[in-house]
Amino acid sequence: MRMYDIIEKKRDGGKLSQEEIAFWIDGYVKGEIPDYQVSSLLMAIFFRGLDDEELTNLTLIMAHSGDMVDLSEINGIKVDKHSTGGVGDKTTFIVAPIVAALGGKVAKMSGKGLGFTGGTADKLESIPGYRINIPKEDFIRQVNEIGISLISQSGNLTPADKKLYALRDVTATVESIPLIASSIMSKKIASGADKIVLDVKLGSGAFMKMIEDAKCLAEKMVNIGRLAQKETIALITNMDVPLGENVGNSLEVIEAIEVLKGRGPKDLLEVSIELATAMVMLSKQISQEEARELVKTVIVNGEAFEKLRQVVRAQGGDVSWIDDTSRFPEAKYKVEVRAPQAGYICGMNTEEIGKVACTLGAGRETKEDQIDYSAGLKILKKTSDFVNQDEVLAILYTNKEEIIEEAKQKYIQALAFSENGVEKPKLIYEIIK
Numbered sequence: 001m002r003m004y005d006i007i008e009k010k011r012d013g014g015k016l017s018q019e020e021i022a023f024w025i026d027g028y029v030k031g032e033i034p035d036y037q038v039s040s041l042l043m044a045i046f047f048r049g050l051d052d053e054e055l056t057n058l059t060l061i062m063a064h065s066g067d068m069v070d071l072s073e074i075n076g077i078k079v080d081k082h083s084t085g086g087v088g089d090k091t092t093f094i095v096a097p098i099v100a101a102l103g104g105k106v107a108k109m110s111g112k113g114l115g116f117t118g119g120t121a122d123k124l125e126s127i128p129g130y131r132i133n134i135p136k137e138d139f140i141r142q143v144n145e146i147g148i149s150l151i152s153q154s155g156n157l158t159p160a161d162k163k164l165y166a167l168r169d170v171t172a173t174v175e176s177i178p179l180i181a182s183s184i185m186s187k188k189i190a191s192g193a194d195k196i197v198l199d200v201k202l203g204s205g206a207f208m209k210m211i212e213d214a215k216c217l218a219e220k221m222v223n224i225g226r227l228a229q230k231e232t233i234a235l236i237t238n239m240d241v242p243l244g245e246n247v248g249n250s251l252e253v254i255e256a257i258e259v260l261k262g263r264g265p266k267d268l269l270e271v272s273i274e275l276a277t278a279m280v281m282l283s284k285q286i287s288q289e290e291a292r293e294l295v296k297t298v299i300v301n302g303e304a305f306e307k308l309r310q311v312v313r314a315q316g317g318d319v320s321w322i323d324d325t326s327r328f329p330e331a332k333y334k335v336e337v338r339a340p341q342a343g344y345i346c347g348m349n350t351e352e353i354g355k356v357a358c359t360l361g362a363g364r365e366t367k368e369d370q371i372d373y374s375a376g377l378k379i380l381k382k383t384s385d386f387v388n389q390d391e392v393l394a395i396l397y398t399n400k401e402e403i404i405e406e407a408k409q410k411y412i413q414a415l416a417f418s419e420n421g422v423e424k425p426k427l428i429y430e431i432i433k
Helices: 003-011 018-029 035-048 052-063 092-101 120-125 136-146 159-169 177-190 211-227 249-260 266-284 288-300 303-314 319-323 350-360 401-413
Strands: 079-083 106-110 148-152 195-202 231-238 333-338 343-348 376-379 392-398 415-418 428-432
Touching: 003 018, 003 035, 018 035, 018 052, 018 159, 035 159, 035 177, 052 159, 052 177, 052 211, 079 092, 079 106, 079 177, 079 266, 092 106, 092 120, 092 148, 092 249, 092 266, 092 288, 092 303, 106 120, 106 136, 120 148, 120 249, 136 148, 136 303, 148 303, 159 177, 177 195, 177 211, 195 211, 195 266, 211 231, 211 428, 231 266, 249 266, 249 303, 249 376, 266 288, 266 428, 288 303, 303 319, 333 401, 350 376, 350 392, 350 401, 392 401, 401 415
Parallel strands: 079 195, 106 148, 195 231
Antiparallel strands: 231 428, 333 392, 343 415, 376 392
16 A cells, blocks of 8 residues: 555545555554655545545544543543633533532633633632642542543544644644544543534634534534434534633633533523523433533532532642632733723624733743733623723733733734624523534
8 A cells, every 4th residue: 555546646636545545544543654755645535525435534543542531431421522722711610510510520621822812721720729630540530520621632633633633733724624623522522521512713813713613523523423323413513702701721710610500601601501501411311401400500519619629629730729719810911991982792703812911921833832820801881882992801810021012002903993782792502412
Protein backbone atom coordinates (compact mmCIF):
# COMPACT_ATOMS: atom_id res chain seq x y z
CA MET A 1 0.00 0.00 0.00
CA ARG A 2 1.32 3.46 -0.94
CA MET A 3 0.42 6.87 0.44
CA TYR A 4 0.61 8.24 -3.12
CA ASP A 5 -2.28 5.97 -4.19
CA ILE A 6 -4.40 6.97 -1.17
CA ILE A 7 -3.91 10.68 -1.93
CA GLU A 8 -4.77 10.13 -5.59
CA LYS A 9 -7.87 8.11 -4.73
CA LYS A 10 -9.31 10.78 -2.41
CA ARG A 11 -8.28 13.58 -4.78
CA ASP A 12 -10.41 11.96 -7.47
CA GLY A 13 -13.41 11.54 -5.15
CA GLY A 14 -12.89 7.90 -4.19
CA LYS A 15 -13.87 6.28 -0.90
CA LEU A 16 -11.06 5.26 1.45
CA SER A 17 -11.24 1.81 3.02
CA GLN A 18 -10.72 1.15 6.72
CA GLU A 19 -7.34 -0.41 5.88
CA GLU A 20 -6.23 2.64 3.89
CA ILE A 21 -7.20 5.03 6.70
CA ALA A 22 -5.44 2.86 9.28
CA PHE A 23 -2.34 2.76 7.07
CA TRP A 24 -1.87 6.52 6.84
CA ILE A 25 -2.89 7.32 10.43
CA ASP A 26 -0.59 4.65 11.86
CA GLY A 27 2.24 5.64 9.52
CA TYR A 28 1.91 9.32 10.35
CA VAL A 29 1.87 8.76 14.13
CA LYS A 30 5.00 6.59 13.83
CA GLY A 31 6.75 9.20 11.69
CA GLU A 32 6.92 6.91 8.65
CA ILE A 33 4.73 9.13 6.43
CA PRO A 34 5.95 12.72 5.96
CA ASP A 35 3.99 15.89 6.67
CA TYR A 36 3.87 16.90 3.02
CA GLN A 37 1.97 13.77 2.00
CA VAL A 38 -0.48 14.00 4.90
CA SER A 39 -0.96 17.70 4.10
CA SER A 40 -1.89 16.76 0.56
CA LEU A 41 -4.40 14.18 1.77
CA LEU A 42 -5.94 16.63 4.24
CA MET A 43 -6.48 19.13 1.44
CA ALA A 44 -8.09 16.39 -0.69
CA ILE A 45 -10.40 15.59 2.25
CA PHE A 46 -11.12 19.31 2.65
CA PHE A 47 -12.48 19.47 -0.91
CA ARG A 48 -13.85 15.95 -1.35
CA GLY A 49 -15.15 15.25 2.16
CA LEU A 50 -15.71 11.90 3.88
CA ASP A 51 -18.88 9.81 3.98
CA ASP A 52 -20.26 8.49 7.29
CA GLU A 53 -18.40 5.18 7.06
CA GLU A 54 -15.07 6.84 6.24
CA LEU A 55 -15.62 9.39 8.98
CA THR A 56 -16.44 6.77 11.62
CA ASN A 57 -13.45 4.65 10.63
CA LEU A 58 -11.15 7.70 10.79
CA THR A 59 -12.55 8.67 14.21
CA LEU A 60 -12.19 5.19 15.73
CA ILE A 61 -8.67 4.73 14.35
CA MET A 62 -7.65 8.12 15.76
CA ALA A 63 -9.25 7.24 19.11
CA HIS A 64 -7.25 4.00 19.26
CA SER A 65 -3.97 5.67 18.22
CA GLY A 66 -3.05 6.13 21.91
CA ASP A 67 -4.39 5.33 25.35
CA MET A 68 -8.07 4.36 25.70
CA VAL A 69 -9.57 5.25 29.08
CA ASP A 70 -11.24 2.19 30.59
CA LEU A 71 -14.19 3.24 32.75
CA SER A 72 -15.65 -0.25 33.05
CA GLU A 73 -14.96 -0.30 36.80
CA ILE A 74 -17.39 2.59 37.26
CA ASN A 75 -20.88 1.32 38.05
CA GLY A 76 -23.73 2.74 35.99
CA ILE A 77 -23.98 4.74 32.78
CA LYS A 78 -21.09 7.14 32.21
CA VAL A 79 -22.22 10.33 30.46
CA ASP A 80 -19.94 13.06 29.13
CA LYS A 81 -20.44 16.58 27.75
CA HIS A 82 -18.29 18.42 25.24
CA SER A 83 -18.49 22.04 24.13
CA THR A 84 -16.92 23.21 20.88
CA GLY A 85 -15.71 26.27 22.80
CA GLY A 86 -16.91 29.78 23.47
CA VAL A 87 -16.65 32.88 25.62
CA GLY A 88 -18.05 32.66 29.14
CA ASP A 89 -18.86 28.97 28.72
CA LYS A 90 -18.70 27.64 32.27
CA THR A 91 -21.52 25.10 31.95
CA THR A 92 -19.42 22.08 33.01
CA PHE A 93 -19.35 23.46 36.58
CA ILE A 94 -23.13 23.55 36.56
CA VAL A 95 -24.28 20.53 34.57
CA ALA A 96 -21.80 17.97 35.92
CA PRO A 97 -22.91 18.39 39.57
CA ILE A 98 -26.58 18.41 38.50
CA VAL A 99 -26.21 15.10 36.65
CA ALA A 100 -24.22 13.51 39.47
CA ALA A 101 -26.83 14.66 42.00
CA LEU A 102 -29.39 12.72 39.95
CA GLY A 103 -27.37 9.50 39.94
CA GLY A 104 -25.49 9.91 36.65
CA LYS A 105 -21.78 9.11 36.54
CA VAL A 106 -19.66 12.01 35.27
CA ALA A 107 -15.99 11.09 34.75
CA LYS A 108 -15.03 14.38 33.13
CA MET A 109 -11.65 15.19 31.60
CA SER A 110 -11.16 18.77 30.39
CA GLY A 111 -8.42 20.77 28.76
CA LYS A 112 -6.75 24.11 29.36
CA GLY A 113 -7.69 27.21 27.42
CA LEU A 114 -5.82 28.60 24.43
CA GLY A 115 -6.66 31.77 22.55
CA PHE A 116 -10.01 33.47 23.17
CA THR A 117 -11.84 30.45 24.66
CA GLY A 118 -11.37 29.52 28.30
CA GLY A 119 -10.44 26.06 29.57
CA THR A 120 -12.30 24.20 32.31
CA ALA A 121 -9.03 22.93 33.81
CA ASP A 122 -7.80 26.52 34.29
CA LYS A 123 -11.05 27.47 36.01
CA LEU A 124 -10.74 24.47 38.33
CA GLU A 125 -7.21 25.54 39.26
CA SER A 126 -8.48 28.94 40.38
CA ILE A 127 -9.93 27.10 43.41
CA PRO A 128 -7.14 26.89 46.05
CA GLY A 129 -5.85 23.36 46.55
CA TYR A 130 -7.96 21.78 43.80
CA ARG A 131 -6.04 18.93 42.13
CA ILE A 132 -6.78 18.58 38.42
CA ASN A 133 -4.43 15.57 38.17
CA ILE A 134 -5.20 12.54 40.35
CA PRO A 135 -4.24 8.85 40.01
CA LYS A 136 -6.59 6.78 37.85
CA GLU A 137 -7.60 4.54 40.75
CA ASP A 138 -8.64 7.61 42.77
CA PHE A 139 -10.52 8.96 39.74
CA ILE A 140 -12.48 5.70 39.38
CA ARG A 141 -13.12 5.37 43.12
CA GLN A 142 -14.34 8.95 43.41
CA VAL A 143 -16.83 8.61 40.55
CA ASN A 144 -18.16 5.39 42.10
CA GLU A 145 -18.50 7.04 45.51
CA ILE A 146 -19.89 10.50 44.71
CA GLY A 147 -20.76 10.21 41.01
CA ILE A 148 -18.35 12.85 39.73
CA SER A 149 -14.73 13.77 39.14
CA LEU A 150 -13.47 16.78 37.19
CA ILE A 151 -9.84 16.44 36.09
CA SER A 152 -7.44 17.58 33.40
CA GLN A 153 -6.75 15.52 30.30
CA SER A 154 -3.69 13.37 30.85
CA GLY A 155 -1.84 10.44 29.35
CA ASN A 156 -1.37 9.77 25.68
CA LEU A 157 -4.93 10.29 24.44
CA THR A 158 -5.40 10.49 20.65
CA PRO A 159 -1.83 11.33 19.56
CA ALA A 160 -3.05 11.12 15.95
CA ASP A 161 -5.44 13.99 16.59
CA LYS A 162 -2.71 16.11 18.20
CA LYS A 163 -0.40 15.63 15.20
CA LEU A 164 -3.16 16.15 12.63
CA TYR A 165 -4.51 19.28 14.33
CA ALA A 166 -1.06 20.88 14.39
CA LEU A 167 -0.72 20.13 10.68
CA ARG A 168 -4.24 21.35 9.85
CA ASP A 169 -3.46 24.59 11.68
CA VAL A 170 -0.68 25.46 9.21
CA THR A 171 -2.23 24.03 6.02
CA ALA A 172 -5.57 25.93 5.94
CA THR A 173 -7.58 22.75 6.60
CA VAL A 174 -8.83 23.49 10.12
CA GLU A 175 -12.28 24.47 8.79
CA SER A 176 -13.02 21.03 7.31
CA ILE A 177 -16.22 19.86 9.04
CA PRO A 178 -15.42 16.11 8.73
CA LEU A 179 -11.96 16.72 10.24
CA ILE A 180 -13.45 18.80 13.07
CA ALA A 181 -16.01 16.07 13.77
CA SER A 182 -13.40 13.29 13.85
CA SER A 183 -11.11 15.38 16.07
CA ILE A 184 -13.80 16.01 18.69
CA MET A 185 -15.36 12.55 18.64
CA SER A 186 -12.03 10.67 18.72
CA LYS A 187 -11.24 12.34 22.06
CA LYS A 188 -14.71 11.63 23.44
CA ILE A 189 -14.57 7.97 22.42
CA ALA A 190 -11.05 7.58 23.84
CA SER A 191 -12.29 9.10 27.12
CA GLY A 192 -14.49 6.06 27.73
CA ALA A 193 -18.00 7.51 28.25
CA ASP A 194 -21.09 5.46 27.33
CA LYS A 195 -23.23 8.44 26.30
CA ILE A 196 -22.22 11.85 24.94
CA VAL A 197 -23.88 15.28 24.89
CA LEU A 198 -22.38 17.85 22.51
CA ASP A 199 -22.76 21.61 22.84
CA VAL A 200 -22.10 22.92 19.34
CA LYS A 201 -21.59 26.67 19.55
CA LEU A 202 -22.78 28.96 16.75
CA GLY A 203 -21.95 32.60 16.15
CA SER A 204 -19.25 35.26 16.28
CA GLY A 205 -17.55 33.68 19.29
CA ALA A 206 -17.62 30.16 17.91
CA PHE A 207 -15.78 28.17 15.28
CA MET A 208 -19.06 27.65 13.41
CA LYS A 209 -20.33 31.01 12.13
CA MET A 210 -23.23 29.75 9.99
CA ILE A 211 -26.22 27.65 11.09
CA GLU A 212 -25.80 25.30 8.11
CA ASP A 213 -22.23 24.49 9.13
CA ALA A 214 -23.13 24.05 12.80
CA LYS A 215 -25.99 21.71 11.90
CA CYS A 216 -23.79 19.71 9.52
CA LEU A 217 -21.10 19.32 12.21
CA ALA A 218 -23.67 18.30 14.84
CA GLU A 219 -25.28 15.74 12.55
CA LYS A 220 -21.93 14.21 11.61
CA MET A 221 -20.88 13.86 15.25
CA VAL A 222 -24.21 12.33 16.25
CA ASN A 223 -23.85 9.84 13.37
CA ILE A 224 -20.32 8.95 14.48
CA GLY A 225 -21.58 8.39 18.02
CA ARG A 226 -24.37 6.10 16.82
CA LEU A 227 -22.09 4.07 14.56
CA ALA A 228 -19.58 3.75 17.41
CA GLN A 229 -22.35 2.53 19.79
CA LYS A 230 -22.14 5.74 21.82
CA GLU A 231 -25.61 7.31 22.00
CA THR A 232 -25.11 11.01 21.30
CA ILE A 233 -27.24 14.17 21.45
CA ALA A 234 -26.11 17.54 20.09
CA LEU A 235 -27.47 20.96 21.01
CA ILE A 236 -26.70 23.93 18.78
CA THR A 237 -26.41 26.93 21.11
CA ASN A 238 -25.81 30.65 20.68
CA MET A 239 -22.31 32.11 20.85
CA ASP A 240 -23.12 35.40 19.09
CA VAL A 241 -23.28 36.75 22.65
CA PRO A 242 -21.04 35.67 25.56
CA LEU A 243 -22.75 33.15 27.85
CA GLY A 244 -23.63 34.61 31.22
CA GLU A 245 -22.10 37.84 32.49
CA ASN A 246 -18.63 36.83 33.69
CA VAL A 247 -15.63 36.01 31.47
CA GLY A 248 -12.42 34.90 33.20
CA ASN A 249 -11.40 31.97 35.35
CA SER A 250 -12.37 32.65 38.97
CA LEU A 251 -15.12 35.03 37.79
CA GLU A 252 -16.73 32.16 35.87
CA VAL A 253 -16.45 29.78 38.81
CA ILE A 254 -18.23 32.37 40.98
CA GLU A 255 -21.00 32.72 38.40
CA ALA A 256 -21.47 28.96 38.11
CA ILE A 257 -21.83 28.75 41.90
CA GLU A 258 -24.48 31.47 41.76
CA VAL A 259 -26.48 29.44 39.23
CA LEU A 260 -26.28 26.32 41.42
CA LYS A 261 -27.57 28.43 44.29
CA GLY A 262 -30.63 29.30 42.20
CA ARG A 263 -29.37 32.71 41.15
CA GLY A 264 -27.17 33.86 38.27
CA PRO A 265 -27.89 35.03 34.70
CA LYS A 266 -31.00 33.64 33.00
CA ASP A 267 -29.22 32.75 29.73
CA LEU A 268 -26.59 30.67 31.50
CA LEU A 269 -29.24 28.96 33.63
CA GLU A 270 -31.38 28.12 30.58
CA VAL A 271 -28.54 26.64 28.52
CA SER A 272 -27.24 24.70 31.53
CA ILE A 273 -30.69 23.24 32.24
CA GLU A 274 -31.05 22.03 28.64
CA LEU A 275 -27.56 20.47 28.56
CA ALA A 276 -28.14 18.78 31.92
CA THR A 277 -31.55 17.61 30.73
CA ALA A 278 -29.98 15.88 27.71
CA MET A 279 -27.37 14.21 29.94
CA VAL A 280 -30.03 13.01 32.41
CA MET A 281 -32.20 11.72 29.54
CA LEU A 282 -29.29 9.56 28.39
CA SER A 283 -28.11 8.42 31.83
CA LYS A 284 -31.57 7.55 33.19
CA GLN A 285 -33.25 6.67 29.87
CA ILE A 286 -36.25 8.89 30.58
CA SER A 287 -38.20 11.52 28.61
CA GLN A 288 -37.03 15.08 28.11
CA GLU A 289 -39.88 16.43 30.24
CA GLU A 290 -39.12 14.08 33.15
CA ALA A 291 -35.42 14.87 32.95
CA ARG A 292 -35.96 18.64 32.89
CA GLU A 293 -38.15 18.53 36.01
CA LEU A 294 -35.54 16.50 37.88
CA VAL A 295 -32.81 18.95 36.83
CA LYS A 296 -34.80 21.94 38.12
CA THR A 297 -35.56 20.12 41.37
CA VAL A 298 -31.91 19.50 42.35
CA ILE A 299 -31.05 23.13 41.65
CA VAL A 300 -33.90 24.40 43.82
CA ASN A 301 -33.33 21.98 46.71
CA GLY A 302 -29.56 22.59 46.78
CA GLU A 303 -28.49 19.01 45.99
CA ALA A 304 -26.58 20.08 42.87
CA PHE A 305 -24.66 22.75 44.81
CA GLU A 306 -23.84 20.19 47.50
CA LYS A 307 -22.48 17.87 44.81
CA LEU A 308 -20.13 20.64 43.64
CA ARG A 309 -18.93 21.02 47.23
CA GLN A 310 -18.32 17.25 47.39
CA VAL A 311 -16.17 17.14 44.26
CA VAL A 312 -14.13 20.18 45.32
CA ARG A 313 -13.52 18.64 48.76
CA ALA A 314 -12.68 15.21 47.29
CA GLN A 315 -10.01 16.74 45.05
CA GLY A 316 -8.34 18.81 47.73
CA GLY A 317 -10.01 22.15 47.06
CA ASP A 318 -10.87 24.63 49.79
CA VAL A 319 -14.67 24.34 50.11
CA SER A 320 -14.86 27.55 52.14
CA TRP A 321 -14.20 29.42 48.87
CA ILE A 322 -17.21 27.69 47.31
CA ASP A 323 -19.39 28.62 50.28
CA ASP A 324 -18.12 32.21 50.36
CA THR A 325 -17.04 33.38 46.89
CA SER A 326 -15.90 36.74 48.25
CA ARG A 327 -12.71 34.87 49.23
CA PHE A 328 -11.64 34.75 45.58
CA PRO A 329 -9.17 37.63 45.16
CA GLU A 330 -10.17 40.57 42.99
CA ALA A 331 -7.80 42.05 40.44
CA LYS A 332 -6.04 45.28 41.44
CA TYR A 333 -7.78 47.36 38.76
CA LYS A 334 -11.56 47.41 38.30
CA VAL A 335 -12.41 49.60 35.31
CA GLU A 336 -15.79 50.65 33.90
CA VAL A 337 -16.39 50.67 30.15
CA ARG A 338 -19.02 53.31 29.29
CA ALA A 339 -21.25 53.63 26.23
CA PRO A 340 -19.94 56.12 23.65
CA GLN A 341 -23.50 56.83 22.49
CA ALA A 342 -27.14 56.10 23.25
CA GLY A 343 -28.93 53.32 21.36
CA TYR A 344 -29.62 49.63 21.18
CA ILE A 345 -26.77 47.14 21.16
CA CYS A 346 -27.47 45.38 17.87
CA GLY A 347 -24.43 43.09 17.78
CA MET A 348 -21.46 41.83 19.76
CA ASN A 349 -18.28 40.40 18.28
CA THR A 350 -17.92 37.70 20.90
CA GLU A 351 -14.53 36.48 19.68
CA GLU A 352 -13.12 39.99 20.09
CA ILE A 353 -14.60 40.20 23.60
CA GLY A 354 -12.84 36.91 24.39
CA LYS A 355 -9.60 38.45 23.11
CA VAL A 356 -10.14 41.42 25.42
CA ALA A 357 -10.32 38.98 28.34
CA CYS A 358 -7.01 37.50 27.18
CA THR A 359 -5.46 40.97 27.00
CA LEU A 360 -6.56 41.55 30.59
CA GLY A 361 -4.64 38.40 31.61
CA ALA A 362 -7.42 35.77 31.67
CA GLY A 363 -6.14 33.71 28.72
CA ARG A 364 -3.02 32.49 27.02
CA GLU A 365 -1.75 32.83 23.46
CA THR A 366 0.69 29.93 23.80
CA LYS A 367 0.56 26.86 26.03
CA GLU A 368 3.47 28.22 28.07
CA ASP A 369 1.78 31.50 29.00
CA GLN A 370 0.77 32.08 32.63
CA ILE A 371 -2.79 33.20 33.27
CA ASP A 372 -4.17 35.51 35.95
CA TYR A 373 -7.12 33.76 37.61
CA SER A 374 -8.58 37.07 38.85
CA ALA A 375 -8.54 38.79 35.44
CA GLY A 376 -11.56 39.03 33.16
CA LEU A 377 -14.68 41.09 32.68
CA LYS A 378 -18.32 41.40 33.69
CA ILE A 379 -20.79 42.19 30.91
CA LEU A 380 -23.69 44.36 32.06
CA LYS A 381 -25.35 45.08 28.70
CA LYS A 382 -25.90 42.66 25.82
CA THR A 383 -27.45 42.47 22.37
CA SER A 384 -31.01 43.93 22.29
CA ASP A 385 -30.41 46.07 25.42
CA PHE A 386 -30.92 49.85 25.20
CA VAL A 387 -28.15 51.96 26.72
CA ASN A 388 -27.85 55.64 27.46
CA GLN A 389 -24.70 57.53 26.55
CA ASP A 390 -22.07 57.08 29.27
CA GLU A 391 -23.95 54.14 30.82
CA VAL A 392 -21.71 51.32 32.08
CA LEU A 393 -21.48 48.50 29.51
CA ALA A 394 -18.97 46.26 31.28
CA ILE A 395 -16.43 46.12 34.07
CA LEU A 396 -12.86 45.04 33.32
CA TYR A 397 -10.69 43.29 35.93
CA THR A 398 -6.91 43.24 35.49
CA ASN A 399 -3.57 43.54 37.25
CA LYS A 400 -1.95 45.09 34.15
CA GLU A 401 -2.38 48.86 34.31
CA GLU A 402 -0.61 49.43 31.00
CA ILE A 403 -3.27 47.66 28.89
CA ILE A 404 -6.40 49.23 30.44
CA GLU A 405 -7.07 51.91 27.81
CA GLU A 406 -6.39 49.49 24.94
CA ALA A 407 -8.77 46.92 26.45
CA LYS A 408 -11.52 49.54 26.92
CA GLN A 409 -11.26 50.64 23.30
CA LYS A 410 -11.24 47.08 22.00
CA TYR A 411 -14.33 46.25 24.02
CA ILE A 412 -16.26 49.22 22.62
CA GLN A 413 -15.11 48.33 19.09
CA ALA A 414 -16.57 44.83 19.59
CA LEU A 415 -20.08 46.29 19.94
CA ALA A 416 -22.46 47.64 17.30
CA PHE A 417 -25.15 50.22 18.11
CA SER A 418 -28.42 51.09 16.38
CA GLU A 419 -31.26 53.56 16.84
CA ASN A 420 -33.70 50.71 16.25
CA GLY A 421 -34.43 47.82 18.57
CA VAL A 422 -33.38 44.26 17.70
CA GLU A 423 -34.71 40.90 18.83
CA LYS A 424 -33.13 39.16 21.79
CA PRO A 425 -30.92 36.38 20.40
CA LYS A 426 -32.20 32.83 20.55
CA LEU A 427 -30.23 30.68 23.01
CA ILE A 428 -30.81 27.18 21.62
CA TYR A 429 -31.30 26.76 17.88
CA GLU A 430 -31.80 23.04 17.55
CA ILE A 431 -31.43 19.69 19.29
CA ILE A 432 -30.15 16.83 17.11
CA LYS A 433 -30.48 13.20 18.18
